[in-house]
Amino acid sequence: MRPKKPETTRSGDLFERGWTRSINLKHELAQLAGQIDWDFIDGEIAPLYSDKGRPGIPTRFAIGLLLLKHIYGLSDEGVCERWIYDPIFSTSPARVFPA
Secondary structure, three states: OOOOOOOOOOOOOHHHHHHHHHOOOOOHHHHHHHHOOHHHHHHHHHHHOOOOOOOOOOHHHHHHHHHHHHHHOOOHHHHHHHHHHOHHHHOOOOOOOOO
């Protein structure tokens, strides 16, 4: 099933604001996240989803983790662990908060 679009309301972003203040937005991963046309990717991948079943994870998260895995030569476990502990990874192409 196709993932739902993240809500863009700014009322519940208490933790996101704290993270974005502490991140260097000139870092190459932060820059890359802003260069990717996520709506285009969503449109290209949409036909691969079924209308039935469990909702999928956000496209940006899945594709972003694959990019991070490839860029840094990490294993599945390695990219997930680094995403949890490295703030720049969590605001990179795999970030789950809306822009």
